[in-house]
Amino acid sequence: MRRPVPRGRFHRHTAIARPAEGASPTVFLVLRRMRAPLIVLILIFAISVLGLTLIPGQDADGNPVRVGFFDAFYFMSYTATTIGYGEIPHPFTGAQRLWVTATIYLTVIGWAYAIGSLLATLRDRAFREAIALRRFTGTVKRLREPFLLVVGYGQTGQLLGHALDSLGRRMVVIDRSPEHIDTLDIDPYYSDIPGLVADARNPHTLGVAGLEHPGCEGVVALTDDDEANLVVAMTAALVRPGLPVIARTVSPAIEHRMRAFGSPTVVNPFDRYGDHLRLALHQPSSYLLMSWLVHEEGAEMPQPSRPPAAGRWIVCGFGRFGHKLTEDLRADGLEVTVIDLRLDAEPGPGMIEGDASEPSVLAEADLAGAAGFVAGTDNDATNLSLVAAARKANPSLFIGARQNRPANAPLFAAMEIDWLLVPSEMAAREIYARLSTPMLWRFLQEMPELGDDWAADTLDRMQAYCGAKLGALWKMTLSEREAPALQPWLRSGVAVGDLLRSPRNRQKRLDAVPLMLARDGETILGPADDVPVRPGDEVLFVGRPYSRRALIDTVTNRVVAEYVLSGREVPAGWVWQRVTGKIPTGSQSTDSPGRSSDDP
């Protein structure tokens, strides 16, 4: 007898059975709906034709003749379709005309019923959904490139979708709302993004959308429903263990439950706001560097906003956002006063229960003695009026606010909020940074530890090399595959600064800044020019696009590498290399490649 499989073993591939409807040809649906109208039509025709052949007529001479089957069918065909060529083969008798009158009405009804049913079927919601599902399934199946499965295409999803699309990444989108899926057709995208209106909580939907497709490289769950995101993360972890999953949630409880399945990346925009605020409070330059790097290529450096002030803070709205923020601020040693309509926490010092828009409540919070004010309710109108009231009481306050709906962006911009939280944007930026350059995310996580001066220095260097606009970010792996020309040099020791010499003139430096060097899980942030690189190292650069091309030239072309690293000019062709005796270092198979740079 077999032993029972131990519980909790879900590290195997589980197949999601596709629903039968997904595979059935939609033509069967039409045929099924058309059964009754077609039978009615056949019966009407049969009765009409039969009647016409049975009723006696007469020819021009008055001899009794009957209409044959063929003539009767011919006559009925053109009469029923309202074409009407006249009475053949002889003018009809009164009895025949009586029968034909009845059949004309019958056939018109038959045709109207059949055509009406056909049109109704084609316009039917179930039929159109079946067609859409079929088309979507086919498109996903035919995808030959790696793609991301994006579940939920609201504000966050669309922001992320546009950013990833301009990077050339492919996506498949599921959303419950038809309006969100319609934006895929309306908005400009470089690639064709297949979208399906469906409930992602049904595992079949994820199966249809390509969760089991070998090209699926990750799942991003961005619906506004935490529960749905949890189900998506769970399904992905159970069906494709090890597949990267990024899920958004604003609830710590859901976050905890998500982490029970595999190791999804959980993005909580409310959590980030507080973290960023604290970072900006202590290390303004680090914060500036971080907020610049998560933008797309070509973005201007964000204006250094007013640094948050240390002192007493007032937080209006003690929901999930308020809780998290208060926690973060208090962890920083700041005094916080909370105002909320219904405080579910212990009333105590710094806790005020009441409507913050009432002047008496605000007076109780003592705005004049506060340093910062955050309007963090889930209602934009309330937040705006709170900000206005707070400003009136104390114009020097540092103002933070939460913007819930994207349509209200101009209002918040007009209020000149010092520190605005747009949860959808924050989540989209973070996920974009994680997906576009995973190394960048690691850099951002570790960067604050180096302190503010280091960040300010890096910002200066980035501006010196790339100008005011953010350059391209790219990762380079110094492996045999990606950097074949460097291999002989790497073993003898090459510094980061040597790599960054220009292939045109090695005395000049490429316009690129190395941000991070990763080796065997260890990282060196902002490596100096004399840090040596080894085979297999990964380096994250930021710089102008042509620098990237030049660097790729250096690491792939032996002749260029020879010049950049040693200053020795070598002919590019094999014949000329043999004639002149100048052979690139890596090509001399018998020679020891351990030649160091000629440069003193």
Place this chain on the structure above:
Amino acid sequence: MCRDEAQLMSLEKVIFGFFVLLAATLNFGFFIGDISNPALHNEYELFAAVVVNLIATVLKFGDRTQIGAVHLATSLVADLQLIAATLTWVYATQISTAGMTPEATASVVSLSGGALLANLVSVALLVIETTTFQRR
């Protein structure tokens, strides 16, 4: 419980079986008799066979089971054969000057004979379907 349900008469099944069987019997009625003698093959019977066959075909539309697909296929074969027979008959009576000669009659009847074979397969399928349903 199951027995009761199985023994319930379903109107849909009655109509379906009726048309399948009627298509076969009409077809047989037209087919039987000396193959070249036009007097033994009534045109009304051929007309009725065509109409009933068409209705039987439409009744089989949209059934996605394996046996339903074979049902539809046999019906389509029968339709094709009968329509070919009708066209031959139209040619003989309307276009050809010779009229219903023994040769023309023979080709019409033999084409309907092919349709009869397909209809018999249909009936066989109906019987098989019925017996397996009872056993379940």
